[in-house]
Amino acid sequence: NAGVTQTPKFRVLKTGQSMTLLCAQDMNHEYMYWYRQDPGMGLRLIHYSVGEGTTAKGEVPDGYNVSRLKKQNFLLGLESAAPSQTSVYFCASRLTGFNQPQHFGDGTRLSIL
Amino acid sequence: AQRVTQPEKLLSVFKGAPVELKCNYSYSGSPELFWYVQYSRQRLQLLLRHISRESIKGFTADLNKGETSFHLKKPFAQEEDSAMYYCALAKTSGSRLTFGEGTQLTVNP
Numbered sequence: 001n002a003g004v005t006q007t008p009k010f011r012v013l014k015t016g017q018s019m020t021l022l023c024a025q026d027m028n029h030e031y032m033y034w035y036r037q038d039p040g041m042g043l044r045l046i047h048y049s050v051g052e053g054t055t056a057k058g059e060v061p062d063g064y065n066v067s068r069l070k071k072q073n074f075l076l077g078l079e080s081a082a083p084s085q086t087s088v089y090f091c092a093s094r095l096t097g098f099n100q101p102q103h104f105g106d107g108t109r110l111s112i113l
Numbered sequence: 114a115q116r117v118t119q120p121e122k123l124l125s126v127f128k129g130a131p132v133e134l135k136c137n138y139s140y141s142g143s144p145e146l147f148w149y150v151q152y153s154r155q156r157l158q159l160l161l162r163h164i165s166r167e168s169i170k171g172f173t174a175d176l177n178k179g180e181t182s183f184h185l186k187k188p189f190a191q192e193e194d195s196a197m198y199y200c201a202l203a204k205t206s207g208s209r210l211t212f213g214e215g216t217q218l219t220v221n222p
Binding site for chain 1: 166214
């Protein structure tokens with residue numbers, strides 16, 4: 001059981017470039033999430049999904065898009081990267097139901113120059 | 114909207130001393146509360162959740178609805194407890210977590 005796997009682990013982009021971060025989970029979880037982690041700001045939810053084919057905006061969705069074409073995968077896209085998007089990105093997933101914890105991936109360190 | 118506040122960004126204690134990481138929340142309903150821990154450059158891991166009333170790695174947390182708090186406590190801190198700790202809240206049967214800003218705990222030898 002790999003759990004939640006994020007690729008890539010590191011990436012450096014130039015302003016204006018695009019890229020996609022991949023999150024894959026093998027736990028048959030319905031819910032998946034993308035967060036960004038910035039110093040002093042905790043984790044902020046970017047987008048999330050409560051099932052295959054569905055997505056919803058979180059706290060800080062601007063500049064990002066997501067897709068959940070398959071239950072096990074949740075993709076986060078940056079269409080035109082900006083320096084303000086330099087961050088560590090975490091993916092998480094969880095089962096439905098009361099009090100279910102979220103399981104996190106290792107994170108992706110993204111730098112935008 | 115719900116909110117989670119961790120008033121201490123940094124907390125430093127000596128090995129063997131008691132430690133308390135504070136968490137206050139605002140939410141009018143019955144929340145689901147969690148503590149997550151992130152060791153240096155590792156993924157976040159669930160430490161404990163209020164519904165389980167468990168003790169993990171010597172840590173406990175009690176939900177105080179009157180004070181809307183969920184403080185994390187350990188009677189004798191160890192050096193390996195040094196990490197970033199996040200308190201998080203979910204609305205009743207909600208799908209989203211709201212995280213606090215985190216508290217960086219350092220346990221000195």
